[in-house]
Amino acid sequence: MAWDWQIFCKETATGEQIAGCFGKGGDQTYLDWLLSAWGWTLTVSLSALVVALVAGLLVGTFRTLPNSPWLSRLANAWVELFRNIPLLVQLFLWYFVLPGIFPKLQAIPSVFLVILALGLFTSARIAEQVRAGIQALPRGQRYAGMAMGFSTGQTYRYVLLPMALRIIIPPLTSESMNILKNSSVAFAVSIAELTFFARQSGEETSAPVQMYLAVTVLYAISAFTINRIMAFIEKKARVPGFVVAGGIGAGH
Numbered sequence: 001m002a003w004d005w006q007i008f009c010k011e012t013a014t015g016e017q018i019a020g021c022f023g024k025g026g027d028q029t030y031l032d033w034l035l036s037a038w039g040w041t042l043t044v045s046l047s048a049l050v051v052a053l054v055a056g057l058l059v060g061t062f063r064t065l066p067n068s069p070w071l072s073r074l075a076n077a078w079v080e081l082f083r084n085i086p087l088l089v090q091l092f093l094w095y096f097v098l099p100g101i102f103p104k105l106q107a108i109p110s111v112f113l114v115i116l117a118l119g120l121f122t123s124a125r126i127a128e129q130v131r132a133g134i135q136a137l138p139r140g141q142r143y144a145g146m147a148m149g150f151s152t153g154q155t156y157r158y159v160l161l162p163m164a165l166r167i168i169i170p171p172l173t174s175e176s177m178n179i180l181k182n183s184s185v186a187f188a189v190s191i192a193e194l195t196f197f198a199r200q201s202g203e204e205t206s207a208p209v210q211m212y213l214a215v216t217v218l219y220a221i222s223a224f225t226i227n228r229i230m231a232f233i234e235k236k237a238r239v240p241g242f243v244v245a246g247g248i249g250a251g252h
Helices: 005-009 030-062 069-083 087-101 103-107 110-136 139-147 152-167 169-189 194-205 208-237
Strands: 242-245 248-251
Touching (some): 005 030, 005 208, 030 069, 030 208, 087 110, 087 169, 110 152, 139 152, 169 194, 169 208, 194 208
Antiparallel strands (some): 242 248
C-alpha cells in the first residue's frame, strides 16, 4: 500500500500542490492546518490545566480544613459533581444548556467554554490528590505550624501545601497527560484541534491513515514532553525522607 505523504503539501481549498508545503498569500496547506490544530490542542490543554490546578488546589485544601465542616462539605460536593458526570456531557452543558439559561454566555468564545469545562472536570481529580497529599503528611507538621503561632491559613501556605504539592507531582503528571488527551472532546463543538483536523481532513482527502498517523505522532510527542518536564520538576522538588507509594508520599 503506497501512502502519499505529499498530501500535506496540498492546498486545502483547491487541492493543488504547494511548493515547500507551506501556503503563501492566504493559501493554507494541510500541513499548515495540522500545525494550527496542534497549537489549538496545546492552548486548550495548558489553559485548562491552569484552571484545574487553581480550582483543584482550593477545593482540595478546603476538604482538609479542620474547623470548617460546611466548607468541607461544599468541597466534597464539588468533587462528586464534577467527577461523576462524563466530560462530554459537561462540555455540552457548558456549550448548549447554560448559554440558553444565561444568554450572556453566548458572547463567550466557544474555546473558553471548552477550557472551563475541561479545567473544572480535571479540578475534581486534582482536588482529591491535593487532599490525599495533605493528609499523607505527619500530623506533627500541622502542630508545628500552630506552635509557631501561625494561623490556619499560614500553616497551609507555609507548611502543609509546599510539602503536599511536592509529593503529589507523580499523579499530577498523569493528570497533565490526561488533560492533553481529553482535550480531544473539543472537536465535538468544532474547535479545530488535532482530532477535529484528523476527522475533517481525512474525509476531504480520502487519506485518513496519513492524517491520523500524523495526529498520533503529535499527541505522543506532546505527552512525552509533558512527562519529561514533570519528571524534571519531580527530581528537583523531591522531598528528602519521603518515598512515593501509590502516587502519594509516605514518610519514613
